[in-house]
Amino acid sequence: MRAYLIRRLLLVIPTIIGVTLLIFGVTQLFDPYERASLYIRDPRQAADINEIIRKYGLDQPFYIQYFNWMSQVLRGNLGWSQSMHMSVLEALVTHLPATAELALYSAPLIIIFGIFLGKLSAVNKDKAIDHATRVVAIIGWSLPSFWLGIVLLAVFYGGLGIFPPGRLSPWAEAMIASGEFKVYTGLYTIDAILNLNPAVFLDALMHLVLPVTTIVTINVALIMRIMRSSMLEQLGKTYIIAARARGLTSKEVIDKHATKNALISVITISGILTAGLLSGMVITETVFEFKGVGYFAANAATQLDIPAVLGFALFAGLVFVIANLIVDILYAYIDPRIRLG
Amino acid sequence: MSKTKLKLEESPRIRELKFILARMRESPLSILGIVIILAFTLIALLAPILAPPTPGRDPYIIPRSGYFPEPQPPSPEHPFGTTEGQYDIYYGVIWGTRSAYRIGVLVVTVSAIIGIVIGSLAGYYKGIVDEILMRVTDVIFAFPGLILAMALVVAFGPGLDSITLALVLVGWPTYARLIRGEFLRVTSEDFVEAAKAIGCSDLRIIVRHVLPNSIFPLLIAASLDIGAIVLIAAALSFLGLGAPEGYADWGQLIALSRNWITGRPGDPFAYWYVYTIPGLFLFLFVMGWNLLGDAFRDILDPMIRRR
Numbered sequence: 001m002r003a004y005l006i007r008r009l010l011l012v013i014p015t016i017i018g019v020t021l022l023i024f025g026v027t028q029l030f031d032p033y034e035r036a037s038l039y040i041r042d043p044r045q046a047a048d049i050n051e052i053i054r055k056y057g058l059d060q061p062f063y064i065q066y067f068n069w070m071s072q073v074l075r076g077n078l079g080w081s082q083s084m085h086m087s088v089l090e091a092l093v094t095h096l097p098a099t100a101e102l103a104l105y106s107a108p109l110i111i112i113f114g115i116f117l118g119k120l121s122a123v124n125k126d127k128a129i130d131h132a133t134r135v136v137a138i139i140g141w142s143l144p145s146f147w148l149g150i151v152l153l154a155v156f157y158g159g160l161g162i163f164p165p166g167r168l169s170p171w172a173e174a175m176i177a178s179g180e181f182k183v184y185t186g187l188y189t190i191d192a193i194l195n196l197n198p199a200v201f202l203d204a205l206m207h208l209v210l211p212v213t214t215i216v217t218i219n220v221a222l223i224m225r226i227m228r229s230s231m232l233e234q235l236g237k238t239y240i241i242a243a244r245a246r247g248l249t250s251k252e253v254i255d256k257h258a259t260k261n262a263l264i265s266v267i268t269i270s271g272i273l274t275a276g277l278l279s280g281m282v283i284t285e286t287v288f289e290f291k292g293v294g295y296f297a298a299n300a301a302t303q304l305d306i307p308a309v310l311g312f313a314l315f316a317g318l319v320f321v322i323a324n325l326i327v328d329i330l331y332a333y334i335d336p337r338i339r340l341g
Numbered sequence: 342m343s344k345t346k347l348k349l350e351e352s353p354r355i356r357e358l359k360f361i362l363a364r365m366r367e368s369p370l371s372i373l374g375i376v377i378i379l380a381f382t383l384i385a386l387l388a389p390i391l392a393p394p395t396p397g398r399d400p401y402i403i404p405r406s407g408y409f410p411e412p413q414p415p416s417p418e419h420p421f422g423t424t425e426g427q428y429d430i431y432y433g434v435i436w437g438t439r440s441a442y443r444i445g446v447l448v449v450t451v452s453a454i455i456g457i458v459i460g461s462l463a464g465y466y467k468g469i470v471d472e473i474l475m476r477v478t479d480v481i482f483a484f485p486g487l488i489l490a491m492a493l494v495v496a497f498g499p500g501l502d503s504i505t506l507a508l509v510l511v512g513w514p515t516y517a518r519l520i521r522g523e524f525l526r527v528t529s530e531d532f533v534e535a536a537k538a539i540g541c542s543d544l545r546i547i548v549r550h551v552l553p554n555s556i557f558p559l560l561i562a563a564s565l566d567i568g569a570i571v572l573i574a575a576a577l578s579f580l581g582l583g584a585p586e587g588y589a590d591w592g593q594l595i596a597l598s599r600n601w602i603t604g605r606p607g608d609p610f611a612y613w614y615v616y617t618i619p620g621l622f623l624f625l626f627v628m629g630w631n632l633l634g635d636a637f638r639d640i641l642d643p644m645i646r647r648r
Contacts, residue, residue, distance in 0.1 A: 018480035022489075029496040135370065138635055142628035144572055146579045147595055147620035150602055158603035159610060225635075279487035283576055287599075297488070301495050302581040313492040317484050 004332050004339040012325055019317040020073065023310055024066050030306065032058040038079040038307045039072060078314070079307025083300045088311035091296055097186025098167055099281055099292030104187065105208055106215040107277065113216065114223020115266060121224065122231035122262075123254060133224070141221035145214055145280055149287030152210045163210045165288045172203045211288045219276050223266060230265035234258040267330055274323035278316045354557070364640045374632030381626050385438045392435040401436055401589045403428040412601055412615045422614040424597040428587055430614065434622045436589030441626060444501065444574050445567035448508045453563040455509070456516025457556070461547055463517065464524025464555075474521065478514035486511050487573055491582065499582045501590070504574050512570070516559055523555030530554075561637055568630025575623050591626075594619035 027035055036052040053059060056068045072078075078088035086094070121133040156163040168176070168188060175181045184194050189208070192201035234240065235258050243253045281294030289295065293312060300308030332339040365371045384391065394400035405427045406419075415422045421430035463474040481489070490507040497503035527533065528551055536546050577583050578592025586593070598615035605611045 014476075015479070018476065019484070022480050022484070023492075026492050026496050029493075131370070134635065138370075138628060138631050142568070142572075142624055142631045144575060144579075144592075144595070144620065144623050144627070146576060146592075147616070147624065150595065150598065150616045151620065154602045154604075154610065154613070154616065275485040279485040282487060282491070283579070286580065297491070298580050301491055304495060304499075306495060309492050309495045313484070313488055316488045320485065 001332065001339050005329065008325065008328055008332070012321060015321050016318070019321060020070060020314070021066070023314050023317065024069055026313070027069070027310060028062070034306060037082075038069070038310065039077070040080040040307075042080065073314070078311035081300060081305055081308040081311075083303045083305040083308060084296065088307050091308060092293055092311060092315055095291060095293040095296045097292075098290055099285070099294060101187040101189065101204075101208070102211055102215065102281060102285070102290065102292060103277060105212045106219075107273070109212065109216045110219045110273065111223055111266070111270075113220045115227050115263070117220065118224040118227025119231055119254075119259060119262075121228045122235065125232060134228075137221035137224045140217045140219075143218060145218050145283045146287050148217060149210070149214045149284055152214060153287070156210060163206055165207070165210075165290070167204065167207050167290055168200070169203050169207075172200050175200065207288075207290070211284050211290050214284050214287075215277065215280050218280055219273060222269065222273055222276060226265050226269045227262060231258055231262040234261045264331070264335060267327060267334065271320070271324040271327045275320055278319060357557075361637075361640055365636060368636045370632050371636030374629050374634075374636065377625055377629030378633065381438055381629065382442075384435060385442045388435050388439050392432045394436075401440060403433045403436070403587050403589050405429070405587065412598075412612050414611075415614055421618045424594065424615055425600060426586070426597070428594075428597070430594065430618055433589050433594050434591065434619055437591045437594065437619065437622065438626070440501070440584070440588070440590045441571045441575075441623075442567075444505055444508075445571045447505055448512060448570045448574075449563050449567055452509045452512035453516050453559065455513040456518075456563075457520050457552075457559065459513070460517035460520030461524060461552065464521035465528060465543070465547055465551065467525075471521070474517060478518050481511065481514045484511075487576060490573060490577065491580070494577055494582045501574075501578075501584050501588070504577050504583055507577075508570055508573060512566070516563060519559050519562060520555060523558060524551055527551045527554045565630055565634035565637060568627040568634070572623070572627045591619045591623040595623070 027038060032053050033049055035058055036049050036056075039052050039056050056072070057064050060068075076089050078092075080086075081088045081091045084091040084094075117133045117137065121130045124130045152163075153165060157165065172181070172188075176183060181195055181197060181200060182191070184191050188204035189201055192198070192204060235254075240253055240258060243257050244250075248256075278294075281292060282298050283294070284290070285292045285295035286298040293315065297309060297312035300312070365375075389400070395404060398404075406423070406429070407427045409427055410425050412425055413419065413423045413427070419429050419431060421434065423429055424433075459474060463471040490504070490511050493507035493510060494503045497506060533546060533550055536550050541550075574583065575590075575592030575595070578590050579596045581596060584590040584593050586597075595616060598612070598619070601612035601615050603609060604613075
């Protein structure tokens with residue numbers, strides 16, 4: 001296991017170099033004056049663009065520029081975000097808890113529903129229940145997330161007056177601003193528990209219902225589909241026939257043997273789920289004005305706030321690389337063929 | 342002379358096609374998908390008849406009747422109502438179908454061609470070309486597609502052309518990898534060795550012998566991607582990075598509805614038509630392609646296909 005771990009960790013380095021090269025490649029599409037905004041730490045610096053171009057060698061060859069840019073990125077300098085009036089790193093850190101809170105509730109629900117529906121579908125292959133689950137999944141997969149969000153808002157917020165957009169009601173925000181409610185993690189539902197404040201907890205939860213529903217509906221099909229096909233694959237294997245021949249009941253065969261092995265493929269697909277979540281956050285947070293990193297990035301994009309968009313892309317790339325690292329390690333932990341192979 | 346007539350052996354490709362068609366007929370969902378896609382194709386083809394444009398004007402610009410900010414409900418003159426700023430929703434969704442096909446087909450075709458060329462070279466010559474391709478695709482795969490496309494659109498400047506270009510740049514690696522994989526499989530077959538032995542040029546071997554045996558999965562995968570591409574393009578348009586206001590584009594029409602979600606006091610669904618109708622068009626279009634894609638995936642999956 002240790003040899004595998006070291007090999008896998010070392011592989012992260014070239015991937016991260018690749019990801020940064022790609023982002024840097026995108027920066028090369030801008031002229032040096034626009035690119036200079038990536039190096040500004042403070043709006044006062046913007047006065048002397050030529051100085052920045054000279055200082056960071058923006059008129060120098062590709063590799064020198066990349067080196068200069070990387071040394072800034074490694075120091076956490078991602079440039080100045082005009083749309084947020086703060087540094088890009090600061091903006092990302094400020095918006096991160098909201099996104100983390102969405103992910104905290106969405107991801108487990110996607111995985112639980114996906115596994116349940118996929119298993120249900122596979123066990124009843126070609127029966128009515130299989131067709132029904134697949135139709136539901138295809139509908140979810142095909143729904144444009146921004147449209148689903150709008151329709152949910154129209155029905156529940158516009159029509160019924162519950163589940164408002166945003167993260168908190170004004171009174172709860174005022175409570176935070178007054179210092180009466182202490183922010184520990186920035187994840188308001190968790191902070192509310194730490195503050196022993198059920199009212200804020202309920203308020204934050206009410207604001208989470210619609211965005212979480214949107215993200216879960218759109219992404220559940222991914223897990224469902226992989227669970228269904230890998231379950232079907234397992235059910236066709238000889239060890240299942242052997243288990244049945246030994247006289248195990250259908251339920252035992254499915255629960256103890258097939259499901260366990262089918263779950264492995266769900267783990268391998270979780271990396272792709274992370275990508276789906278990150279893309280989904282951009283749209284969903286925008287529709288619900290849920291001020292996380294996705295909202296920040298989409299807002300920055302419409303204002304052509306270049307450093308913010310590239311900073312977010314870099315952040316998304318890193319999250320994805322780390323997610324895949326975790327998936328691979330988990331996979332190796334579960335499946336000895338990987339770590340010993 | 343011969344006692345038994347030689348039975349013409351069916352080509353495996355024809356047999357495969359027959360198998361797929363037979364399985365498609367058994368699946369009501371894939372037929373529904375085909376019907377939806379055909380309906381949208383008809384709408385796109387008949388757009389000039391269904392919603393005649395004013396002669397001499399760009400047909401993709403939605404005509405507007407006035408500049409009144411409040412959307413107007415469906416009426417004989419505007420069958421689906423109007424958006425804020427009085428753009429006709431009916432005209433917008435009809436010509437929006439053409440916009441969707443234009444961007445979907447264009448992105449798929451161009452990325453497939455790039456993918457085929459690069460994937461073929463990597464799969465045929467292997468070595469350093471292959472190594473570089475795999476590392477480049479690894480990196481592009483390491484990004485959520487929408488986010489990379491968004492950064493590229495910002496770099497190119499907002500607009501539909503930027504979205505098209507960005508989606509091509511994000512999309513080709515998938516196809517290159519697919520073709521490369523098929524090439525690795527096919528080039529190890531005896532007939533390729535035979536072609537090499539009789540002195541065929543590399544180009545001839547690639548084009549005449551390997552490509553016809555490896556392009557089939559790509560054609561299916563690429564054409565089924567049209568729905569997904571239209572969905573991402575619409576999302577970028579919705580964010581305000583696509584077509585200029587008034588252009589016939591579903592994503593943009595949905596974006597125009599954002600101020601009218603909550604309706605009027607006492608009548609919460611007063612403006613239902615502004616978000617429902619363009620959204621339904623986009624949703625059905627994407628679902629048509631996904632229904633077909635889902636059926637294909639099951640048919641083509643070697644692990645579960647013949648059970």
